[in-house]
Amino acid sequence: MQSAGLTPERPLSPRQVIIAGERAGDVSEHEYLAKTGLRRYGVADLERVLDGLRGPVYVHIDLDVLEPTAFGATCYPEPDGVPPQRLVDLVSQIDDIVGAAITEHAPSGDDVDPDEAEIIRRLGAALTR
Numbered sequence: 001m002q003s004a005g006l007t008p009e010r011p012l013s014p015r016q017v018i019i020a021g022e023r024a025g026d027v028s029e030h031e032y033l034a035k036t037g038l039r040r041y042g043v044a045d046l047e048r049v050l051d052g053l054r055g056p057v058y059v060h061i062d063l064d065v066l067e068p069t070a071f072g073a074t075c076y077p078e079p080d081g082v083p084p085q086r087l088v089d090l091v092s093q094i095d096d097i098v099g100a101a102i103t104e105h106a107p108s109g110d111d112v113d114p115d116e117a118e119i120i121r122r123l124g125a126a127l128t129r
Contacts, residue, residue, distance in 0.1 A: 014038045020049040021065035023078045043082050046090055055096020059127060061087070063104040066119070073107040073116050084119045092126040100127040
């Protein structure tokens with residue numbers, strides 16, 4: 001039985017979803033994404049994500065999209081990620097952001113790296129400008 005509050009009346013269609021900065025994933029994930037028709041972009045093509053993008057837009061940022069040598073406090077660090085300033089610049093170009101999330105911050109201990117905290121702050125500022 002589905003809970004009324006958890007199931008939207010009009011779920012998003014695949015054409016309304018974009019996965020950007022993709023670098024990893026297992027075979028079954030890639031097969032599913034190909035079958036659904038979701039638009040997928042790698043790190044090299046992030047500027048293409050913004051081409052023709054019109055709001056309202058919900059932006060979800062998994063911090064593991066970032067280059068791990070610049071931001072390592074994630075659960076799934078993958079090489080060849082997005083430089084933090086590039087992501088900040090790209091996000092700041094998006095008009096009509098109506099909602100956002102920043103996830104995957106996973107420091108190894110209680111101490112948060114101040115440089116990484118600043119990256120998160122700058123991303124948050126770009127999302128809420």
